[in-house]
Amino acid sequence: MQNWHWLQGPVEDAARRLLGCELVHAVDGETLRVRIVETEAYDQLDPASHAFHGRTAANDAMFRSAGHAYVYLSHGIHHCLNVVTGQEGFGCGALVRAAEPVGPVGEMTRRRGRDGVQLTNGPGKLCQALAVTRALTGHDLTRPPLRLIERPALPDDEVVTTTRIGISRAVEAPRRFYIRGNPYVSRS
């Protein structure tokens, strides 16, 4: 297991630290790469989190140690990827809301059926482009096929902090982070 010390502190710090890092997914002979540009922080003390009601079979991956993947199915249609960031037994993680494609763009466009910013500017969209599904829940992100690559932390003036999107509880918490001016950041 690689040293995930940089993901260990408060989940807000981990979520901000994930901006600029890359996700690499090897699938069907292709190696799909994206760079994370938007995240949201969730933990078991947060009413908006899937971990809020305690550890269950469904959310078990969120309670594992930092560096695992937690993928859930949203509205029965879309997969959404989280990077688990805490210690074993404490449920928390960062939802990867948007990323920018690194390559090969053609292969991601084929999987998405859309191109341009529509490729990866939302949590469900980026999972479709990257071919990430629930089968990867609990996966160790140091190993193939899906790996997380650490990148240097961005300077503070490039990171914007806002309230989260698409939730109905704890709506005031400033736990959404994105790279200032990046075209792939989601809006709605």
Add this chain to the structure above:
DNA sequence: GAAAAGATCTTCT
């Protein structure tokens, strides 16, 4: 056991 809501996206008006 049944019902409702959900960390979304697309299409239509």
Add this chain to the structure above:
DNA sequence: GAAGATCTTTTCC
């Protein structure tokens, strides 16, 4: 701007 698609998980009787 609003609603539909579609299914898992949670909650309430």
